[in-house]
Amino acid sequence: MSLVLYELLGKDDLRFSPFAWRVRLALAHKGLVPDEIVPCRFTEKHKFAFSGQDKVPVLVDGPATIADSWKIACYLEDSYAQHPSLFGGAVGRGLAKTLNYYCDGQLHPAMARIILGDVFASVDEVDRDYFRKTREVRFGMAIEAMHAERERHVPAWNAVLLPARLTVRDQPFLSGEAPAYPDYILFGTFMWARGTSAFPLLAKDDPLYAWRDRMLDLFGGMARKAKGHPL
Amino acid sequence: MSLVLYELLGKDDLRFSPFAWRVRLALAHKGLVPDEIVPCRFTEKHKFAFSGQDKVPVLVDGPATIADSWKIACYLEDSYAQHPSLFGGAVGRGLAKTLNYYCDGQLHPAMARIILGDVFASVDEVDRDYFRKTREVRFGMAIEAMHAERERHVPAWNAVLLPARLTVRDQPFLSGEAPAYPDYILFGTFMWARGTSAFPLLAKDDPLYAWRDRMLDLFGGMARKAKGHPL
Numbered sequence: 001m002s003l004v005l006y007e008l009l010g011k012d013d014l015r016f017s018p019f020a021w022r023v024r025l026a027l028a029h030k031g032l033v034p035d036e037i038v039p040c041r042f043t044e045k046h047k048f049a050f051s052g053q054d055k056v057p058v059l060v061d062g063p064a065t066i067a068d069s070w071k072i073a074c075y076l077e078d079s080y081a082q083h084p085s086l087f088g089g090a091v092g093r094g095l096a097k098t099l100n101y102y103c104d105g106q107l108h109p110a111m112a113r114i115i116l117g118d119v120f121a122s123v124d125e126v127d128r129d130y131f132r133k134t135r136e137v138r139f140g141m142a143i144e145a146m147h148a149e150r151e152r153h154v155p156a157w158n159a160v161l162l163p164a165r166l167t168v169r170d171q172p173f174l175s176g177e178a179p180a181y182p183d184y185i186l187f188g189t190f191m192w193a194r195g196t197s198a199f200p201l202l203a204k205d206d207p208l209y210a211w212r213d214r215m216l217d218l219f220g221g222m223a224r225k226a227k228g229h230p231l
Numbered sequence: 232m233s234l235v236l237y238e239l240l241g242k243d244d245l246r247f248s249p250f251a252w253r254v255r256l257a258l259a260h261k262g263l264v265p266d267e268i269v270p271c272r273f274t275e276k277h278k279f280a281f282s283g284q285d286k287v288p289v290l291v292d293g294p295a296t297i298a299d300s301w302k303i304a305c306y307l308e309d310s311y312a313q314h315p316s317l318f319g320g321a322v323g324r325g326l327a328k329t330l331n332y333y334c335d336g337q338l339h340p341a342m343a344r345i346i347l348g349d350v351f352a353s354v355d356e357v358d359r360d361y362f363r364k365t366r367e368v369r370f371g372m373a374i375e376a377m378h379a380e381r382e383r384h385v386p387a388w389n390a391v392l393l394p395a396r397l398t399v400r401d402q403p404f405l406s407g408e409a410p411a412y413p414d415y416i417l418f419g420t421f422m423w424a425r426g427t428s429a430f431p432l433l434a435k436d437d438p439l440y441a442w443r444d445r446m447l448d449l450f451g452g453m454a455r456k457a458k459g460h461p462l
Contacts, residue, residue: 091319094398094407095326101394102333163332167325176325 001062002035003027006048008056009039011124014227016195018108018188019069020057021223025184026073028219030083042127069188070100073181086181096182099174102163107189110157111201112139117147118197150199157201161208169207172214179218187215187223194228201231232293233266234258237279239287240270242355245458247426249339249419250300251288252454256415257304259450261314273358300419301331304412317412327413330405333394338420341388342432343370348378349428381430388432392439400438403445410449418446418454425459432462 005027007020015021027034040047040056051058051067058067059075066075077086077093087093112119116135120143123131136142164186167174174182190212193201202209216224236258238251246252258265271278271287282289282298289298290306297306308317308324318324343350347366351374354362367373395417398405405413421443424432433440447455 085322088320088322090407090409091316091323091411091413092326094402094411095323095330095405095413097401098330098394098398098405098413099326101397105393105397162336163329166332166336167329170328171325174326174329176321178321180322180325182322182326182329 002060003032003062004036004038004060005034006038006040006051006056006058006060009041009044009124010122010195012227013039014122014195015039016119016122016192016228017056018103018192021188021191022069022181022184023057023059023072024222025187025218026076026086026181028222029086029180029184030076030080032076032080032083041124042130070097073184077181086184088175088180092175092180092182096185099182099185103185103189106160107186108192110153110160111189111193113146113153114150114157114201115193115197115199117143117150118199119192122196165206165208168211173211179215183211183215187212190215191223191226191228194223194231195226196228198229198231233291234263234293235267235269235291236265237269237271237282237287237289237291240272240275240355241353241426243458244270245353245426246270247350247353247423247459248287249334249423252419252422253300253412253415254288254290254303255453256418256449257307257317257412259453260317260411260415261307261311263307263311263314272355273361301328304415308412317415319406319411323406323411323413327416330413330416334416334420337391338417339423341384341391342420342424344377344384345381345388345432346424346428346430348374348381349430350423353427396437396439399442404442410446414446418443421446422454422457422459425454425462426457427459429460429462 005023007015008017010016038047045054048056048058051065053067055067057069057072058065059072061079064075066072073086087096116139120128120131132143139146164174171177173179174186193199202212236254238246239248241247269278276285279287279289282296284298286298288300288303289296290303292310295306297303304317318327347370351359351362363374370377395405402408404410405417424430433443
């Protein structure tokens with residue numbers, strides 16, 4: 001059976017989708033290697049129209065087509081139950097959903113207030129109009145205006161990180177002694193920044209800084225080897 | 232072996248400590264019933280000075296003395312490993328810590344901005360000076376001033392609840408299909424309000440409203456039977 005991942009493509013072959021990184025690390029955790037990774041620009045939704053929806057990542061595993069990083073993680077957990085577990089059981093899976101909403105609903109907007117101008121500069125030329133239009137509606141202001149005032153949003157970004165920061169001060173990973181899907185959820189957020197922005201989002205003495213380093217080392221340095229800013 | 236829980240006592244026998252509720256529900260989850268519950272006012276720290284620190288809850292289980300709700304939960308999980316699991320494994324335990332910090336560091340301050348005046352009215356007469364002094368330092372303003380402007384803090388409270396709200400829209404409990412320690416962590420926060428305040432913190436159509444109802448029903452309606460506002 002062939003395993004194919006459709007993921008977002010930026011300019012100069014950049015891969016900065018936080019959701020794609022969640023899936024990439026989930027696949028690696030399960031010991032699975034995609035036979036093919038199909039890069040898709042924002043405006044190339046026709047490439048995965050067969051999935052019946054308009055967002056990447058999409059995973060095709062033989063006859064199965066799954067969209068949405070959370071659903072893909074659950075699919076992998078259930079379909080590859082004998083491989084290393086992503087959630088470590090029902091409580092881990094249940095609570096990982098809360099973390100997923102925390103990252104998508106609180107961390108991502110807080111980070112976007114700081115790096116969105118850099119993300120804009122990292123999308124492919126053909127996607128720039130699409131990106132500007134959709135994001136300026138979402139944030140209610142011009143990308144350049146957001147970029148100009150980004151320093152003002154650093155305190156809110158640091159505040160919203162607090163639960164994750166204190167956790168990895170106490171233990172190596174959000175998931176405890178070893179990484180699992182909760183770590184991949186949060187790490188995807190940082191890979192979004194790494195692929196697009198040189199802005200120093202974490203102080204060197206932040207426990208999350210060392211955690212991010214540990215994450216970059218996983219699976220033979222898979223994420224560290226990806227093109228991006230070496231933060 | 233005897234099992235003794237030292238917990239906070241308010242006026243009129245009120246028990247509104249969110250941390251004590253975490254422990255009470257964790258004990259019930261493990262099928263354990265304390266032989267004795269020792270109520271302690273804020274200014275009765277001598278009652279549990281033997282624990283070597285100055286905060287309740289404290290659990291004494293035969294020769295073991297454990298302070299701090301998180302440490303108590305971990306102690307119960309490890310010492311009563313054959314009883315129903317509070318964390319469902321290492322990933323659940325790891326990530327529960329993040330939720331613990333989210334509740335203590337983000338939800339509690341957001342809720343306090345709304346109910347602290349009510350909490351103040353619920354502490355025992357002898358504790359009022361202690362409570363005022365410590366809380367007014369913590370929040371940097373008079374309790375009455377906080378109370379007067381509490382409506383202003385409702386949007387922030389609703390925003391910080393988002394990850395939990397969306398989770399229980401998708402599934403019955405934070406922990407998945409069945410409740411576990413993550414639910415007791417969050418529920419303790421709501422028991423703090425229930426014991427002290429009539430302020431409507433959740434709209435009736437909020438998925439958390441129905442979740443709170445499910446939590447109040449657990450263990451024979453243990454929490455619902457406790458003295459408090461019937462919200």
